[in-house]
Amino acid sequence: MTVESAPATTHAEPVMGTVFSFTAVPGAMPAAAVRAAIAAACRILHRCGEVFSTWDPASPVSRFRRGEAALGQMPPEFAGVLAECRAAKEASGGWFDPWAMPGGFDPTGLVKGWAAARALDELRGAGLPGALVNGGGDVAAFGSPPDGHRWRVGIRHPWRPGALACVVEADGAVATSGPYERGAHLIDPATGRPASRAASATVTGPHLAMADALATGVAVGGDEALAVVAGLDGYAAYLIRPDGSEADTGGIAFVR
Amino acid sequence: MKRAGWYVVAGAAAGFAGVLGVHGLGTAPAAALGQLKPGGPGASAAPSAPSSAPANGSAVQPGSSGPARKATGTVEQYGYGELSVAVTVHGNQITGVSVPLLRTAEPYSQQLAQQVIPMLRAEVLAVHSARIDGVSGATYTSAAYAQSIQSALDKLHVG
Numbered sequence: 400m401t402v403e404s405a406p407a408t409t410h411a412e413p414v415m416g417t418v419f420s421f422t423a424v425p426g427a428m429p430a431a432a433v434r435a436a437i438a439a440a441c442r443i444l445h446r447c448g449e450v451f452s453t454w455d456p457a458s459p460v461s462r463f464r465r466g467e468a469a470l471g472q473m474p475p476e477f478a479g480v481l482a483e484c485r486a487a488k489e490a491s492g493g494w495f496d497p498w499a500m501p502g503g504f505d506p507t508g509l510v511k512g513w514a515a516a517r518a519l520d521e522l523r524g525a526g527l528p529g530a531l532v533n534g535g536g537d538v539a540a541f542g543s544p545p546d547g548h549r550w551r552v553g554i555r556h557p558w559r560p561g562a563l564a565c566v567v568e569a570d571g572a573v574a575t576s577g578p579y580e581r582g583a584h585l586i587d588p589a590t591g592r593p594a595s596r597a598a599s600a601t602v603t604g605p606h607l608a609m610a611d612a613l614a615t616g617v618a619v620g621g622d623e624a625l626a627v628v629a630g631l632d633g634y635a636a637y638l639i640r641p642d643g644s645e646a647d648t649g650g651i652a653f654v655r
Numbered sequence: 656m657k658r659a660g661w662y663v664v665a666g667a668a669a670g671f672a673g674v675l676g677v678h679g680l681g682t683a684p685a686a687a688l689g690q691l692k693p694g695g696p697g698a699s700a701a702p703s704a705p706s707s708a709p710a711n712g713s714a715v716q717p718g719s720s721g722p723a724r725k726a727t728g729t730v731e732q733y734g735y736g737e738l739s740v741a742v743t744v745h746g747n748q749i750t751g752v753s754v755p756l757l758r759t760a761e762p763y764s765q766q767l768a769q770q771v772i773p774m775l776r777a778e779v780l781a782v783h784s785a786r787i788d789g790v791s792g793a794t795y796t797s798a799a800y801a802q803s804i805q806s807a808l809d810k811l812h813v814g
Contacts, residue, residue, distance in 0.1 A: 411800075411809045418800040420809050422788055511794060533805060536792040544788055553804065555792030560802060566787055573791045580793040601791060618793075 407545050408433045412441045415448040415511060417535030423522060424529035424545055436525035440518035440532070447514035450476050453507055464503035480506050480513055480608075487612035490634075492627040494616030496588035512537045512574055512611025519607075537574040537614075539607040551654060557598040557639055564599065564639060568652040572607035576600050576618035577639075585619050596621025598641050603651055604634035622646060726810045729801075730756060742807065 408430070410421040421440065425433045452458040459477065462468040470477070484497045484506050497506045515534030519541065522530040529542020531550055540550040552573045553563040567573060577599040578585055587594035600617035602610040617624040617636050628636040628648055635650035727741040736759030743751035790805045800806050 409809050411806070413797050416796065417794055418797055418806075420789065420805055531788050533789040533791075535794040535800070536790070536805075537794070538789045538791050540788070546786075548786075550789075551787045553787040553790045555790050555804070557793075560799075561804060563787075563790070563804070573789075575791040575793060577793040580795050580799060599793070 405545060408437070410437050410441075412444060414441065414444045415452075415514065415535070416454070417511070419444055419515065419518065419535065420533040421518075421522075422531040422533075422544070423527055424542055426528035428525075428527060432525070433527065436522050436527060439525070440521040443517050443521055444514050444534075447476065447510065447517070450474050451480065451506065451510045451514075453502075453505060460504075460506070464505070466503075480510060483509055483513055483608045483612070487609055487616075490609065490627075490631055491613055491616035491624065493588055494620040494624040494627065495612040499588035499591060500586055501591055508576075508615035509608050509612040511535055512539070512572070513608035515539050516572070516607040534607075536580075537572075537607060537611050538569070539572045540569060541571075549652075554599070554601050554637070565637075566654040567601075567603065567637075568654060569603055571603070571605045572610040573601065573603050574607060574610040574614040575602075576611075576614040578618070585615065587619050594619055596623075596641070597638050598643070599639040600624075601637040601651075602628060602634060603636075604631075610634065725751075726807060727755060728807070731802075 405425050408421075408423045408425055410423075412419045412421070419441075421437050423433050423437060428436075449455075449458060451460045453460060453464070455461060459468060459474055463470075463473060463477070470481075487495050487509055488497070495508060497504055497508065511534045515532045515537055516539050518534075519530060519532045519539045522532070523541055527542070529540070529544065531538060531540035531544075536555070538552050544550055549568040549570060551566055552569050553566050554573075554575060556562040556564040557577050557579045576585070577597060578595045579598065585593060585595045595618055597618045600614050600621075602614040602617060604610045604613075613624075613628055613631075613634060613636065617628060617638060620627075621638065621640065625636050625638050625646060625648060628634050635648045637645070637647040637651055639645050723743055725741055725743045728739050730737050730739045736757070738754055738758070739756040741753045741755050743753075787804075787808070789808065790803065792803075795803055795805075
């Protein structure tokens with residue numbers, strides 16, 4: 400039982416084409432310091448947005464895609480994302496493959512989760528006892544909410560914007576992917592064409608960049624990709640198929 | 656393995672709009688919604704009240720902390736008319752749901768909506784015990800965020 404019950408500080412930051420939501424547990428930290436930590440985290444997000452925007456033709460990632468910039472000329476963030484992309488491609492059994500995207504290397508399926516995790520690291524480093532960052536639907540958290548329980552994350556229902564399919568308890572990352580928000584943007588690495596064998600795919604685990612990439616993979620590959628995640632240490636997946644039926648790997652703490 | 660079915664949670668008016676416009680959505684878990692469909696039991700509903708239906712479901716819970724806060728969603732077109740939804744929160748619990756505005760094109764739609772809304776409210780209040788700190792979903796645009804449950808949570812400082 401925790402005695403700390405100061406309310407959480409929340410903040411919503413429009414960045415990277417979506418909105419990042421912050422829930423910071425202040426503990427004994429002064430309000431001004433909490434705000435400063437959130438502001439620093441937001442600066443990281445805006446920086447990631449500038450480096451990795453595939454919509455901005457002048458961004459470093461766009462120049463890299465066109466072959467105008469070599470790896471050595473890329474900002475330091477780029478190498479980190481590249482390493483994550485390699486690891487996620489291997490872990491997903493190839494269902495997530497930024498190198499198979501039309502128009503060249505495209506880390507978009509992982510960058511938002513990676514950026515949210517870095518923003519969360521900033522809050523942790525500032526000394527906050529707990530925080531949750533939601534990067535446009537991909538969630539990372541540490542510590543616990545002010546009431547001392549575990550963080551609870553609703554999984555949006557794929558066909559009802561105001562409804563949840565379920566609620567899960569999480570200590571690390573929860574990422575969800577699906578075709579319902581932005582249409583056929585999910586590309587099958589095997590064909591280079593849009594494909595989705597899931598209405599919604601959620602992956603939980605310790606690291607949000609990996610969970611984000613795996614969720615993209617399961618959204619593309621459906622049951623076959625779910626089986627790949629089942630073999631990964633620390634990661635679990637929950638799938639809603641296009642017909643509304645569900646499957647999961649086990650290992651997700653569903654609330655009732 | 657139908658775990659949770661159709662929670663309708665926060666003040667996202669779009670959610671209510673979606674539930675009221677039940678045609679052609681989803682498949683399996685429609686059981687919970689079958690009763691809401693046009694032509695269902697609502698057909699023999701009581702005569703309709705005035706077109707504005709301020710049905711307030713507010714109920715303060717003993718033990719809930721902090722002052723009550725209320726957020727009202729934008730007016731949403733839902734196919735048969737327009738409505739807006741308000742949510743009251745005590746501490747981090749949803750303690751009330753109301754529909755401050757309901758306008759429908761035809762009396763039948765209004766009759767149906769007034770049957771459905773109390774059921775939705777009961778669902779919301781039953782689900783409020785499932786406190787949530789965030790919503791995971793496919794990446795939303797900034798515009799879609801404005802209608803999302805996450806946006807309602809951010810406004811209400813639930814957490």
